[in-house]
Amino acid sequence: MVTLRYHLVSLVAVFLALALGIALGSTSVSQRLLSVVAGDRDNLTQQIDQLTAQRGDLEASQRAANSFAASVAPAVVSGQLDQRKVVLVLASDADPADRDAVRELISHAGGTITGELDLTDAIVDPARADQIRDLTTRLLPAGAQLPSATDAGGLAGGLLGSVLLLRGQNGQNGQNGQNGQAAPDQAGAALAGLTEAGFIRPGPRPAPAQLAVILTGGAQAGQDAAERAATLARLATELDHAGSGAVLAGRSGAADATGAVGVVRADTSTSSALSTVDDVQTSMGRVATVLALREQAQGRAGRYGDAANAQAAIPGGSAG
8 A cells, every 4th residue: 555654755765866866967977878878879870871871772773773664665565555545534643744654655555545534532522422423323324334332433433434435345336336335425414514513624525445544643641541542442443344444553652551552452353353553653653554454455454563462563573
């Protein structure tokens, strides 16, 4: 049991320790302690300098590798997408530099960009999920079908797939006899409705394509980050189902739990059909995106990049 006497003894001991510490402050004991601390500081400084130098060497090597990959990229992808039509779908956090580089590489590969669609942040906003559900039902073109799931990402992806992509693995014409699954006037009305509601940015309507690239940034931020990432992942999954295939490509962090790439990779049934790239900010990642499109056209899929849950750096590399 703690007594008053115990408290008094404890207080006295504390004051004695303080007094002793002050007394030792000017003694040789203090000097020895200071000497030890100074030695530890010097050792730590040397270690920091060594680590800084190593980091600089690694960054230089990475820049050299990226520069080399950029120089050989056109030759690596040449002819890989011959006579293939590709539409670009850009998430709100997609980097314009990634878009431009991927566009250029697709052209080097012999593919044709039919246009691009810019998504706004609203399309992954959980607060607007009910509005998306209502719009997709009202804007769905005649003859098109929405997925059986009722989540906002899947419904939005189903609607966009019906107006952006050609039907089936070989990109066959839709039942309306047009180039896509929807008649041009109905496709235009659907995109206009999504634009007016603030889910996509105004711009020219892309022509129907066989393949899609969905570009995003890194991990989502905020309290609803996981839900936003899941919505974009579901949207990309439905685009993959709608045409000959799709590739979801993001920057560093996209393969994390709150990144759309990470959400896809966490579900084996999804990642076995939808290809993902987690380092599209690099030349190697951009090459992987184009080669993954080629794989998609052949009915195959993979996980590419430098994240721990990737299987290889690029298609054709060793599996992980």
